[in-house]
Amino acid sequence: MDKLTLIRPDDWHLHVRNGEILQHVINHTARQFARAIIMPNLKPPVTTVKQALAYRQEILAALAPDSNFTPLMTLYLTDNTRIADIEAVAQSEHVVALKLYPAGATTNSDAGVSAFENIYPVLEAMQKQDVPLLVHGEVTASEYDIFDRERLFVEQQLSVLTEKFPDLRIVLEHVTTEEAVRFVETASSHVAATITPQHLLFNRNAILAGGIRPHYYCLPVLKREKHRLALLKAATSGNPKFFLGTDSAPHPTRLKENNCGCAGCYSAHAAIELYAEAFAQANALDKLEGFASLHGPDFYRLPRNQERITLSRESWRVPGHYGQGSLQITPLKAGEEMLWKVL
Ligand code: DOR
Ligand code: ZN
Numbered sequence: 286m287d288k289l290t291l292i293r294p295d296d297w298h299l300h301v302r303n304g305e306i307l308q309h310v311i312n313h314t315a316r317q318f319a320r321a322i323i324m325p326n327l328k329p330p331v332t333t334v335k336q337a338l339a340y341r342q343e344i345l346a347a348l349a350p351d352s353n354f355t356p357l358m359t360l361y362l363t364d365n366t367r368i369a370d371i372e373a374v375a376q377s378e379h380v381v382a383l384k385l386y387p388a389g390a391t392t393n394s395d396a397g398v399s400a401f402e403n404i405y406p407v408l409e410a411m412q413k414q415d416v417p418l419l420v421h422g423e424v425t426a427s428e429y430d431i432f433d434r435e436r437l438f439v440e441q442q443l444s445v446l447t448e449k450f451p452d453l454r455i456v457l458e459h460v461t462t463e464e465a466v467r468f469v470e471t472a473s474s475h476v477a478a479t480i481t482p483q484h485l486l487f488n489r490n491a492i493l494a495g496g497i498r499p500h501y502y503c504l505p506v507l508k509r510e511k512h513r514l515a516l517l518k519a520a521t522s523g524n525p526k527f528f529l530g531t532d533s534a535p536h537p538t539r540l541k542e543n544n545c546g547c548a549g550c551y552s553a554h555a556a557i558e559l560y561a562e563a564f565a566q567a568n569a570l571d572k573l574e575g576f577a578s579l580h581g582p583d584f585y586r587l588p589r590n591q592e593r594i595t596l597s598r599e600s601w602r603v604p605g606h607y608g609q610g611s612l613q614i615t616p617l618k619a620g621e622e623m624l625w626k627v628l
Contacts, residue, residue: 488513554603
């Protein structure tokens with residue numbers, strides 16, 4: 286198969302930031318995807334519908350003039366989120382979900398939820414109004430090993446949430462372990478998961494073997510090969526609970542190549558091509574359309590896209606960086622060969 290035509294995909298987990306960097310990254314996404322779920326972890330975080338609508342306008346203004354791209358907005362859950370905020374989301378055409386960051390779990394998560402009990406009334410309202418909850422699934426206490434944080438979150442916290450709120454629609458974002466995959470597979474149809482390209486293509490050796498490579502560092506961190514294989518199996522299984530979410534997270538090169546480098550892989554420059562590479566490795570290109578273009582809108586109860594895109598088996602080289610100076614971003618697979626190209 287040298288050409289692959291798909292219904293235009295959507296990205297169900299994306300960071301585009303705001304200000305100047307937004308202009309540089311949003312059109313990479315809009316080249317491939319019709320829609321994307323926009324993460325709210327700005328400084329300060331997006332916590333109200335009013336702020337989300339202003340952020341949406343900023344994104345629309347940054348798009349190329351001929352773009353049809355639709356940003357799907359989210360709010361950042363805090364200990365202070367009110368029931369009225371949930372009602373406003375339920376009524377909004379443009380804000381579709383809330384994102385839960387355990388406080389301290391990742392980039393700009395300081396304002397996140399400090400204990401789930403604090404937000405039970407809000408989760409109750411989300412369940413009632415049928416507003417999806419998007420979860421960064423890692424425990425945060427410093428005594429926990431970084432490679433165990435997702436597994437422990439699933440065991441200790443997610444299981445409690447799904448039991449307590451059985452009708453709440455939950456997306457466990459960027460799953461990285463076989464335990465998370467198993468949890469999602471066996472949970473009710475209200476529970477789904479996104480998977481990033483880096484977690485399908487690489488294991489933790491990519492960060493640490495033969496030298497330290499900060500551009501492969503993201504959270505949840507890459508895991509062992511057995512976990513990568515479990516993710517690849519889930520993504521290519523045709524199971525509608527698993528869908529595409531890049532977690533593309535731009536940080537300036539100088540803040541990644543640093544004594545304390547930021548977490549996040551930038552993949553928007555080649556996202557669907559990276560997924561095609563992973564699916565081709567698993568001999569499962571026939572399953573890419575479901576994962577990339579069908580399962581996401583079905584879970585979010587949004588219409589499937591009508592347009593199509595075509596990928597061709599064609600090699601090209603990823604640039605060493607995009608942008609200049611303080612806006613320079615080093616993409617995933619910088620300087621390396623890609624095997625698929627969007628036409
Ligand atoms: O690696 C990550 N980067 N993981 C996250 O959860 C957040 C993201 C970011 O915003 O940079
Ligand atoms: Zn993210």
